[in-house]
Amino acid sequence: MTLTINVSDEVAALAPDFTYLAVEAQGLVNGPSNETSSALLDEAARRLVKRLDGRAPHEDPHLAAWRDTYAAFGSKPSRTRNSAEALARRALTDAGLPRINLLVDLYNAISVAHLIPVGGEDADRIKGGMRLVRSTGQEPFSTVAGGAATVEHPEAGEVVWCDDEGVTCRRWNWRQGVRTRLTEESVSALFLLESLGPMPAAALEAAGTELAESLEKLSPGARITVRPPASLPAPE
Template sequence: MTTAPPLTLTVSDEVRALAPSFTHLAVEARGLVNGPSDERSSALLDKAERRLAARLAGRAPHEDEHVAAWRAAYSAFGAKPSRTRNSAEALARRALGDGGLPRINLLVDAYNAISVAYLVPVGGEDADRIEGGMRLVRAVGDEPFETAAGGEPAIEQPEPGEVVWRDDAGVTCRRWNWRQGVRTRLTEESGSAVFLLERLDPMPLAELTAAANELADLVERLSPGAEVTVRAPA
């Protein structure tokens, strides 16, 4: 059996200049068997909500130093962080609300649990749907972003200068880690995935590594037999 090469992940100089402390780790998984949310993934989300409450100790998510750093990064490329919150802050607000965290599918539940527990943005992409490598860049403004509006497929374009993850076919995630596109999202049929965990100062790199290792362990437990690797950027 031929093993697929690691997915190429690069960060542009323009983004590094915008946020010099930015670091990401990737958890790559192949041979996955995903499925609908169940009692295992639901328990992970419930535990994550408790860990978040302990971490915040009564504070609002935006009062956390790492979340505040992401708000500053969003402002630096022209986004309004109180309107377009990074994924970790948005999930934390849902976790603290009356409805709690959503149940999506096993893999999405796993990375959402890690995101909330560590207050770190985490995204998951179907690696088989990525065309070429993934690149974190500042958008020109004409790149296609596949989304949905009113329940129907739609194409949007990012704002010029907006930080986006993209591949050869277009944008996979807008505003750094705000909204994921439908083309590469993880579904119950996904057999390969790449999870991106993203940090800024003051979050210690050791804590990012702990989050990545915990996510890798969760994926292995939810999908026994999968080949899972934690990889630092090249």
């Protein structure tokens, strides 16, 4: 089943050059991180170093654009960094990138190598379609605080991904909720790759193609669909 994905007019007005690419996959095989997924993360870190060529991650034009967009909806980009910048910063430390599980490792590697925010959701846990909206401040967000499950609410005006049950990711692509995250039991997934103006459409498509190819290697026989990049309508 193809999930619907919608971007609200309010978000379109905030970032008219926003584009996303969706990859849907069924029949996946997930499990604990292993040597293969670890090697993908290590290679992504090496590609990142070459791409940055001595610059800090936030100096990359694409990540700089995300910082500007975060500031536009009232988020402090140096405190709540978009997922791609946060991962890139971690990749450059001695600790390196975290090992979570096979699917998460895979899409994190794509995010770091291409400097693009990538989110992965368990498609079987999504209720209704996915929507990118500016929050009312009332939507529930299931997370963990101090090691205990809790429900938070985003700030009013914050850009969030949500479904019919609540928020799935806060501050656009900053923090994912626990309800729809990919676990070792996940067999279906929706991946969202997000870009802004400085990233050419061809670069977004290349990242999506690499993700699909990596999924096919991880799960031979899985049904994988790459949707064409979806740009927002030009304002009238």
